Amino acid sequence: MTEIVRDQTVTAAEHKVATGPDLRVPFGLGLAALACVAPLFLGNYPLHAIIIALIFLLPAHGLNLLLGYTGLLSLAQAAFFGIGAYASALLAVHFGTPFYVNFLAAGLITGAIALPLGIPALRLRSTSFVMCTLGFVIIGQAIAKNWISLTRGDMGLAAVPRPYFALGPASFTVSGTVGFYYLVLVIAALATLAVYLIVRSPAGRNMIAIRENETLAESVGIPTWHYKLVVFMISAIFAGLGGSLYAHYLTVVSPLTFQMYYSTTMLIIVLGGGAGTISGVIFGSLLFVGLTEALRVAPELRMIAYGFFLLALVFYFPNGFAPLIGRFWSFLERRK
Amino acid sequence: MFYTIIEQVVNGIVSGSVYAIVAVGMTMIFGVLRAINFAHGEYYMLGTFGAWFAIEYFDLPYPVAIVIGVVATAVIAVVVGNIVMQRIVGAPAEAGVLATLGVALILQNTVILVFGGSYKFFSGGYIEPVTLFGFTLAEQRILIIIVGLIVFIGLELMVTYSRIGKAMRAVSQNIECCAVVGIDVRHVALWTFILGAGLAALSGVLTAPVNVSVYGGMGELITFKTLPIIIMGGLGNVRGTFVAAMILGIAESLVATYVGLQFRDTVGFATLMLVLMWRPHGLFSAQARF
Numbered sequence: 001m002t003e004i005v006r007d008q009t010v011t012a013a014e015h016k017v018a019t020g021p022d023l024r025v026p027f028g029l030g031l032a033a034l035a036c037v038a039p040l041f042l043g044n045y046p047l048h049a050i051i052i053a054l055i056f057l058l059p060a061h062g063l064n065l066l067l068g069y070t071g072l073l074s075l076a077q078a079a080f081f082g083i084g085a086y087a088s089a090l091l092a093v094h095f096g097t098p099f100y101v102n103f104l105a106a107g108l109i110t111g112a113i114a115l116p117l118g119i120p121a122l123r124l125r126s127t128s129f130v131m132c133t134l135g136f137v138i139i140g141q142a143i144a145k146n147w148i149s150l151t152r153g154d155m156g157l158a159a160v161p162r163p164y165f166a167l168g169p170a171s172f173t174v175s176g177t178v179g180f181y182y183l184v185l186v187i188a189a190l191a192t193l194a195v196y197l198i199v200r201s202p203a204g205r206n207m208i209a210i211r212e213n214e215t216l217a218e219s220v221g222i223p224t225w226h227y228k229l230v231v232f233m234i235s236a237i238f239a240g241l242g243g244s245l246y247a248h249y250l251t252v253v254s255p256l257t258f259q260m261y262y263s264t265t266m267l268i269i270v271l272g273g274g275a276g277t278i279s280g281v282i283f284g285s286l287l288f289v290g291l292t293e294a295l296r297v298a299p300e301l302r303m304i305a306y307g308f309f310l311l312a313l314v315f316y317f318p319n320g321f322a323p324l325i326g327r328f329w330s331f332l333e334r335r336k
Numbered sequence: 337m338f339y340t341i342i343e344q345v346v347n348g349i350v351s352g353s354v355y356a357i358v359a360v361g362m363t364m365i366f367g368v369l370r371a372i373n374f375a376h377g378e379y380y381m382l383g384t385f386g387a388w389f390a391i392e393y394f395d396l397p398y399p400v401a402i403v404i405g406v407v408a409t410a411v412i413a414v415v416v417g418n419i420v421m422q423r424i425v426g427a428p429a430e431a432g433v434l435a436t437l438g439v440a441l442i443l444q445n446t447v448i449l450v451f452g453g454s455y456k457f458f459s460g461g462y463i464e465p466v467t468l469f470g471f472t473l474a475e476q477r478i479l480i481i482i483v484g485l486i487v488f489i490g491l492e493l494m495v496t497y498s499r500i501g502k503a504m505r506a507v508s509q510n511i512e513c514c515a516v517v518g519i520d521v522r523h524v525a526l527w528t529f530i531l532g533a534g535l536a537a538l539s540g541v542l543t544a545p546v547n548v549s550v551y552g553g554m555g556e557l558i559t560f561k562t563l564p565i566i567i568m569g570g571l572g573n574v575r576g577t578f579v580a581a582m583i584l585g586i587a588e589s590l591v592a593t594y595v596g597l598q599f600r601d602t603v604g605f606a607t608l609m610l611v612l613m614w615r616p617h618g619l620f621s622a623q624a625r626f
Contacts, residue, residue, distance in 0.1 A: 123616060301445075304445045306441055308438065
């Protein structure tokens with residue numbers, strides 16, 4: 001059972017919501033408004049970075065539900081990200097189906113694959129579970145490499161079409177960066193809303209109970225096994241949807257989509273932002289992409305800096321960077 | 337047909353020995369630190385690079401290169417151990433995963449940055465073939481099997497009789513009690529880590545003449561092969577790890593011959609999942625220790 005110490009400052013901030021008006025709602029709305037007009041003053045390159053951040057937000061939300069709320073450390077996000085990407089790309093390339101069909105199918109297929117994988121995996125205890133989920137990534141990559149008749153092996157699937165929508169006779173293709181930005185923004189906002197609704201529902205409370213003490217949760221009548229399985233599936237669906245967006249954005253899918261790198265990335269986003277908070281994960285994904293883009297000078301230097309960033313995260317910010325935001329809020333509150 | 341099977345089994349034992357020498361270090365580190373060391377393969381790579389550097393730039397003979405590779409890695413392990421690994425003692429699981437992943441990225445990319453990412457030719461070792469009981473084997477492969485056995489026996493003796501070995505076992509059983517009776521847990525953790533890294537380096541230097549090529553990213557593959565072994569062997573279980581390493585080595589070599597070379601690197605995790613479905617706590621542990 002992995003334990004995540006719930007951050008005290010965040011709880012305090014939640015308390016403030018109940019006691020009086022705070023600045024978070026206007027600030028959040030302001031940020032949303034800013035996101036809507038961002039293409040007006042941002043160039044194509046920063047916009048591209050934000051698109052990647054928003055795509056990564058989906059698997060990260062999934063991992064947050066699993067790790068931050070239910071307390072299960074999983075490295076399988078890359079596997080489901082890859083399955084979603086391949087499912088979407090194969091549908092688009094072979095059947096020419098419109099984007100929303102590919103997108104939803106990617107989610108469904110990933111969920112359907114995650115269910116039989118989750119049943120044996122979730123029976124394992126902490127370290128074995130981590131290894132098993134890592135195994136999904138390794139085996140997924142091997143299948144993508146070797147099932148050549150379906151996936152074209154190492155060559156990958158090229159020329160995945162840009163998202164195109166067809167409604168009766170009318171059809172519309174999202175081709176430019178700005179168009180894609182708005183598409184991803186809407187999907188990311190919907191995903192965030194979905195996570196918010198899950199977390200605020202009684203189910204969310206039960207998930208937190210499982211994270212804090214599984215035996216106790218079981219004893220008060222929470223069907224822990226079903227909860228863990230369903231959350232595992234939901235997290236996989238989120239990853240699959242993210243993979244679908246990634247495939248349509250980059251227009252290429254290769255076995256490299258099944259890479260430990262993506263699992264690590266999701267882990268950094270969730271733990272870096274602050275596991276068990278929604279705003280933390282959004283912050284984490286923007287921070288992560290900002291960091292990787294800033295370190296674009298040399299790929300090796302970038303990876304080295306990435307490594308040092310991980311160490312700093314573990315040893316100096318064990319609760320992620322979200323507590324810093326929390327402290328920022330309390331600072332503003334005191335100033336009022 | 338029969339001859340091929342035997343030949344492949346012998347090859348499997350050779351790669352099993354290679355994995356075993358890496359994996360015992362990793363499993364001992366897990367026993368003491370309760371952390372999966374995702375950087376373990378990088379010490380294998382560092383050892384190989386140390387030896388390659390000694391041979392390529394100073395023209396030293398292979399036995400000296402072995403020593404240089406292992407010592408250089410141990411020195412790096414002292415630094416990493418002091419800065420990173422000692423702090424993991426008692427930290428939550430995610431901390432161990434993230435910190436060791438960070439170390440892996442730093443070590444791997446520093447080596448690529450310094451020496452370049454291309455494949456390098458490793459010219460050293462005993463590659464003359466010898467014929468033994470009708471089988472032809474490179475001398476280096478025999479050396480690997482012998483060293484594997486020595487390491488196994490040496491570790492068994494060490495954890496049974498030496499003071500530090502007993503302390504390692506004690507820490508892996510109950511960390512709080514060790515602190516109570518006056519065992520310096522951080523000291524034991526550091527030495528276990530250095531020992532494990534040194535063994536990984538030794539394995540790397542021994543394998544280099546067989547693999548011939550050396551490159552910065554080679555550690556990652558070894559990490560991914562070792563992880564299933566230590567889980568199958570039962571985390572912290574040295575004997576179990578040796579058996580699991582042999583099983584995986586032989587299975588890989590048979591799969592490479594009869595199923596297809598491209599599936600070789602997947603055998604580990606595929607076997608692991610099948611084993612875990614059947615015995616969730618590893619092959620040799622009656623119940624979960626961790």
